[in-house]
Amino acid sequence: MPTPARNVTVTGAGGQIGYALLFRIASGQLLGPDVPITLRLLEIPQGLNAAEGAALELHDGAFPLLRSVEVTDDATRAFEGVNVALLVGSRPRGPGMERADLLEANGRIFGPQGRALNAGAADDVRVLVVGNPANTNALIAAAHAPDVPRERFTAMTRLDHNRGVAQLAAHLETPVSSVAGLTIWGNHSATQYPDVFHATVDGRPVNDLVDETWLTQTFIPRVANRGSEIIRVRGGSSVASAANAALDHVFDWVNGTGDAWTSAAVASDGSYGVPDGLVCSFPVRSVDGHWRIVQGLEIDSFSRARIDASVAELIDERDAVRTLGLV
Ligand code: NDP
Numbered sequence: 001m002p003t004p005a006r007n008v009t010v011t012g013a014g015g016q017i018g019y020a021l022l023f024r025i026a027s028g029q030l031l032g033p034d035v036p037i038t039l040r041l042l043e044i045p046q047g048l049n050a051a052e053g054a055a056l057e058l059h060d061g062a063f064p065l066l067r068s069v070e071v072t073d074d075a076t077r078a079f080e081g082v083n084v085a086l087l088v089g090s091r092p093r094g095p096g097m098e099r100a101d102l103l104e105a106n107g108r109i110f111g112p113q114g115r116a117l118n119a120g121a122a123d124d125v126r127v128l129v130v131g132n133p134a135n136t137n138a139l140i141a142a143a144h145a146p147d148v149p150r151e152r153f154t155a156m157t158r159l160d161h162n163r164g165v166a167q168l169a170a171h172l173e174t175p176v177s178s179v180a181g182l183t184i185w186g187n188h189s190a191t192q193y194p195d196v197f198h199a200t201v202d203g204r205p206v207n208d209l210v211d212e213t214w215l216t217q218t219f220i221p222r223v224a225n226r227g228s229e230i231i232r233v234r235g236g237s238s239v240a241s242a243a244n245a246a247l248d249h250v251f252d253w254v255n256g257t258g259d260a261w262t263s264a265a266v267a268s269d270g271s272y273g274v275p276d277g278l279v280c281s282f283p284v285r286s287v288d289g290h291w292r293i294v295q296g297l298e299i300d301s302f303s304r305a306r307i308d309a310s311v312a313e314l315i316d317e318r319d320a321v322r323t324l325g326l327v
Helices: 016-026 045-060 075-079 099-120 134-143 158-171 212-224 226-234 240-255 301-323
Strands: 006-011 037-042 066-072 084-087 126-129 153-155 183-185 193-195 262-267 279-287 290-293
Touching: 006 016, 006 075, 016 037, 016 045, 016 240, 037 045, 037 075, 045 066, 066 075, 075 099, 084 099, 084 134, 084 240, 099 134, 099 301, 126 134, 126 240, 134 153, 134 262, 134 279, 134 301, 153 279, 158 183, 158 193, 158 212, 158 240, 158 262, 183 262, 183 301, 193 212, 193 301, 212 226, 240 262, 240 279, 262 290, 279 301
Parallel strands: 006 037, 006 084, 037 066, 084 126, 126 153
Antiparallel strands: 153 262, 183 193, 183 279, 262 279, 279 290
């Protein structure tokens, strides 16, 4: 029996991350090399030309797995029957914009998208929010989709995770494949906490291999502020690495992680004292198509303080969108 096609929707598909994502999705790197894809590209009216252009180029790629590409500015149409939704388009913070304005502007995007997902998505829909503030945008979308299990709404911290793995590997002069057990906790923001206390390199505890000064003064700030470093050097925000991380997140979610764990922002079930329902980054394994928070890790006071600080920021964001009536 041929594998049925899966419906994949990308919002903000005319943007930079969209452009870095679409061709890799079409080539099978999102769901696997045997899974046919139908693509829907959602854009706001000003972004439609860019998305149409990408659709023409996708056509020219003659990708064997790509069954069809449709461009639309109608969220209802975009999410009808969707199996995987990559919510990339969001409202960037403009000059002089307060956080409440940013959250409100994004509420106007992610609220209706949540409603459209609720109305039309496939039963097995998986949603990954990339557009910032990603954790809280996922919270807003989930709040507008009461019929979709909340575990299906996730936000991306995989880029932060990958950055942490790469920094550690470079520092210890070892291949990235030797590194395991790193965790990003909290918000996808500069308050995130990249935690190496359970990490290993070729089975050896990282704790025995790095000193605290490097950890606190180099590693943690470098990972948390890597986005700004990229902007400074490149003259624009990270694009291809963000798209790469989105592919990693969905691929692992669908295909499983085995014993290894990674990081993803998922709805808290109260684990590690994170208030229930907050979309928070945790150590996670993907088992039978579901993210499972890794349980039972010991959290010392150093880590606890940093996790609490990032969770406090998520609580503030949640309270702000509550006040705005968005959740
Ligand atoms: P990008 O494609 O570069 O970025 C899209 C979003 O991803 C931004 O919100 C950005 O947040 C976020 N992001 C998350 N993680 C990262 C990361 N590590 N590095 C960089 N960005 C990250 O933006 P463009 O402006 O090129 O494209 C956005 C597109 O979205 C536009 O075409 C616009 O028309 C569209 N749009 C579509 C909507 C819809 O479909 N309904 C709604 C709103 C916009 P940050 O800004 O904080 O970096």
